[in-house]
Amino acid sequence: MIARRPLTDRVDEFTLAATDGSQLPGWTPGSHIDLVLGSPGVRERLVRQYSLCSDPADLSTYTVAIDRHRDGRGGSQYAHDTLAVGATLTISAPRNHFQLTRALHYVFVAGGIGITPMVPLIAQAQAASRPWRLIYVAKTRADMAYLDELTQLYGERVSVHESAHDGRLDLAESLSDLPRGTAVYVCGPATMIADVEAACADQVAVDAFFERFTVVDTGDRVNQPFEVALAYSGDTLTVPADKSILEVLEDNGVLAPSSCREGMCGTCEVGVVSGELDHRDSVLTPEEQSENESMMVCVSRCTSGRLVLEL
Numbered sequence: 677m678i679a680r681r682p683l684t685d686r687v688d689e690f691t692l693a694a695t696d697g698s699q700l701p702g703w704t705p706g707s708h709i710d711l712v713l714g715s716p717g718v719r720e721r722l723v724r725q726y727s728l729c730s731d732p733a734d735l736s737t738y739t740v741a742i743d744r745h746r747d748g749r750g751g752s753q754y755a756h757d758t759l760a761v762g763a764t765l766t767i768s769a770p771r772n773h774f775q776l777t778r779a780l781h782y783v784f785v786a787g788g789i790g791i792t793p794m795v796p797l798i799a800q801a802q803a804a805s806r807p808w809r810l811i812y813v814a815k816t817r818a819d820m821a822y823l824d825e826l827t828q829l830y831g832e833r834v835s836v837h838e839s840a841h842d843g844r845l846d847l848a849e850s851l852s853d854l855p856r857g858t859a860v861y862v863c864g865p866a867t868m869i870a871d872v873e874a875a876c877a878d879q880v881a882v883d884a885f886f887e888r889f890t891v892v893d894t895g896d897r898v899n900q901p902f903e904v905a906l907a908y909s910g911d912t913l914t915v916p917a918d919k920s921i922l923e924v925l926e927d928n929g930v931l932a933p934s935s936c937r938e939g940m941c942g943t944c945e946v947g948v949v950s951g952e953l954d955h956r957d958s959v960l961t962p963e964e965q966s967e968n969e970s971m972m973v974c975v976s977r978c979t980s981g982r983l984v985l986e987l
């Protein structure tokens with residue numbers, strides 16, 4: 677890590693470079709990387725995902741901004757307490773499940789640290805000369821990372837909502853009557869994503885794309901055992917109610933990459949040949965989930981008793 681600077685009271689920006697000075701892998705706006713935090717044997721190894729918010733044209737560094745309290749599961753706290761300039765970190769290559777689609781108009785909705793993927797996405801929309809606006813919501817302006825940079829660059833395209841003063845934003849009103857061909861990008865708390873999805877649901881030719889902070893609440897869904905057939909190896913495995921597909925694959929020596937193991941990062945995505953799916957991840961869009969072409973094997977399950985995977 678070559679630099680660290682505070683952006684707000686609870687958000688710091690961390691700049692990373694390759695230890696040998698080489699160029700980092702290319703990425704597109706909306707990408708995230710895994711940061712491996714903690715040391716095996718010293719404390720629990722934490723793998724957490726953070727959006728890249730630097731310039732994809734500059735591969736000498738990656739920049740992430742981390743909210744000390746974001747995940748509540750220790751990763752962000754560990755980064756804030758432990759990472760100093762000069763620290764050596766293991767990171768993954770960038771992955772992108774939030775890329776900018778082609779659209780006539782864009783609306784970006786960011787809640788708090790949800791601004792991080794928006795910074796390069798907005799730059800891409802701006803470079804494409806598409807009309808866009810940003811709705812940035814946080815408790816107060818002082819809690820809004822990158823606000824000064826964004827308002828300096830884009831002026832009135834950035835609208836700010838301070839929930840401490842203005843109460844909860846009425847997204848149904850803010851997103852009413854969007855022009856056809858609008859793509860709405862939202863990253864923030866689950867309630868904000870639900871509000872955006874509801875606001876866009878009945879509008880013609882308006883699509884919503886979202887990036888979640890939190891694990892999907894699967895409520896009281898009951899797990900059933902099922903069979904998994906592996907199309908390439910020909911093996912058939914049984915997934916009991918108390919294990920994930922990923923765990924069963926690992927138990928049987930099948931090479932299956934994984935990272936977060938909570939349906940959030942996309943590392944364990946596997947192609948699906950057949951089977952009815954119960955998607956429980958927060959990576960695939962509802963459209964991608966309904967296509968049933970792939971699944972996150974760390975959390976998602978099968979409801980038809982038998983599943984065939986491209987493994």
Ligand code: FES
Binds near residue numbers: 933934943944973975
């Ligand atoms: S390991 Fe992250 S989505 Fe499955």
